[in-house]
Amino acid sequence: MIPLQKNGASITCTELTVRFSGGFEALSDVSLEVPPGEILSLVGPSGCGKTTLLRVLAGLQKPTRGEVKTQPSIEADKGQIAFVFQQPTLLPWRTTLKNVALPLELLCKGGHASQSRREREAIAEQRLRDVGLGHAMNLYPRELSGGMKMRVSIARALVTQPSVLLLDEPFAALDEVLRDQLGEMLLQLWSQQKFTAVMVTHNISEAVLLSHRIAVIQDGQRREVIENLLPWPRDEAIRTSSEFGELYRRVSRALRGSEAG
Template sequence: MNEAIAIRCDHVSVEFASGSRFAGRTNVVQAIDDVSVGFAKSKISALIGPSGCGKTTLLRLLAGLQSPTFGTIDLGGLSSRGGEVAFVFQQPSLLPWRTALENVSLPLKLLGRGNSKDRRDRATELLKSVELDDVAKRLPSQLSGGMKMRVSLARALVTEPSVLLLDEPFAALDDMLRSQLGELLLDLWRERSFTTVLVTHNIAEACLLAHQIHVINRGKIVNSIDNPLPWPRHESLRREARFGEFYGTLSDVLKNSDGCV
């Protein structure tokens, strides 16, 4: 893609020691192996590959949750510490003693943004954007799995980040709910145009949501594919022949990369 690049990885590697040093069996595991890639500004990029291939490790590097052993990552000066980079985990990880509204407003409080009314108003606005303004006073234990994930999305977006990182956020949901939240993500992206990097093992999800798809296997990006499907995207696209054709193409790429998911 001939696009402006928001995030650039330059020869990034991550090594872990495995085994017992006391037994003299320490081995080095290459979780990420000399990855150089750029993620387009204001676009959705997907990372796809088999379990244990390095997808989540790479995403954590982008979020600053861990450091590379070698190489550099350039986010153009953006930082999660300032709320400019937001991360949505696979599990919602909401504070159980705080209401949905309080969970969403918490990042603003931690960053010292606005007074309590400003934070409450902003959190209410975000809950409305994910269609949950009617459960603002409920605790996480009173919410369904899909509701918790929408609260988690609202919490990530409350700081108006430039970059949104998602680690298989819909993996634990049933197919219908997963589709609904995928549609919601597209709606939120259309409104805000944040740079998005999505980790998924779901081929159809990558086809529907992403502008570009990076196939990872054994810690390497083995293929990068521009998604030819037209925009705007909606769930109805799944029923079209061109969606099925691209799904088949991506499936073949994964199989030929020894990256079945």
Template sequence: MSSLAEKSAHSAANRPLSGEDRGRAAATIAAQLTFENLAREFDTTQALAGFDLDVKPAEIVCLLGPSGCGKSTLLRIAAGIEKPTGGRVLINGREVAGPSRFVAPEERSVGLMFQDFALFPHLTIVANVAFGLKALTKAAAHREALAALKRVGLAHLADEYPHILSGGQQQRVALARAIVPRPAVMLMDEPFSGLDVQLRDAMQEETLSLLREARATSVIVTHHPEEAMRIGDRIAVMRAGRLIQAGTAETLYHQPSDLFVARLFSEINELAYKVGASGVETPIGVLPAPGLNPGESATVCIRERGVVLSSGGEGIPGRVLDVKFLGDVSRLEVALEGFERPIKVRVGESEGWRSGAEVRATINPARVLVFPA
């Protein structure tokens, strides 16, 4: 391929596809995926420690959590690449991994897309996509692979080799290869982590559209809360090999189960208090502290976006100490009467606050979170 033609192909393939540019994904029969008390140990390290989750047919669930919390291990066990130390994995109620049964990966109807895409450099792009279609004749596999490449907008590069592809194109080829066997369950391990910000947003939309069309039950690993909120029907938050909380983006944002989850989904001010006889006494009123006894320590969380500033009227008096420009928003540091240390506040950049400005702050107590310290 000439340099000019290659640049043109790259430009076309890195654009979001219009309805006329692409075919449609072949539909599959979605399966229910269940993890029951799943455990996995590596020598002295426990990667999974009693993980439970039920993923409904055709549901898209994002696994969210820090590095080393067990997300990738969970996918590898579901795909059959690793065996669990304890617990079970079930697909449509059938045990595929557990104490009494282990089903080979090729018999699970599970597709796995790796973080690094893992394309074979010595195979053409269409041969990469057709690689897993061993049950079909060569002609049928080629035909199915071409259809999948058309769906992701890369049919024109079918006979080229992976080394000419950009990052976004490699992601599309890997996605085509994963969906072409029409798996009942699709597992994706940080599929967008290697892409730049603008391309990542476009590929998230394309991938989501493809998964919806294919109707495959999907589990997607990510480190990014915003990505999880954008893609997932539900989000499963993991920490130290366990499920901490699972729910919709709205549930996890408004009703986080603990401080760890609250930190993931919003920027917060964390303030230390002692619980009194009637709750936690703060400058914005007495806050309920369910599950905490008088005298115990509590962390009061005020979202940076939950503080409303005005130049007069009602509210807690204060002064702007510092302003950081962050594009569409500004992050203010504000000294407020009654608080021992400054409060961080995020406001629209157009509000035009400056250091030294006198303000009044309104904080809705119903939007403040209280957790054990």
């Protein structure tokens, strides 16, 4: 049995500003705190700066001003930060197992260097079982359905047992049923590993089901952060509760308000 790291890191963003070369300001003075082990959803209209914020958190985009701190201090090149993209981004020439093992192969520093290929594949195998794809290890991406590809992408992100998981509209390209199934799977994985997660989504229902708090972003600014006090564990049944409906309406109002503003 592979031991699981159960300690997400806290994230503190202070006055983050990102201005692109053309002068467009994608983020303006965004300050945000994410406690360890929390799932925070970022919602807002297209082009409001959600993905830019996520890229800054991942270290893929340098902020023009402001800073991001994590406690304890973590680094992406040690596999402590992982990213799930909107598209599965699997390498077509690698099998499912080898795609999942890729981050372990790439991390030459940071504690994964000593792992043999067999050890790396054993960890990847476990992650694939975690996402229900134990039977698909030797398949190539072209042989997988859209939902399976996204499961592989999530397994790949979690293979390094990250403290922080960043997700950029991970289920946007999937149908409603698959989206719900993968959302529940993500919650299961989170309950085992307790990583800190920041997820960009356009789907209010998804944000309400999966997160502890929901941050509404508009014009590169943080407009509102809504506490989600729905009880845990959350499953399909919670969607029909009046509390779920109330929170859904509140987020929807906040989004419409931000759009009107």
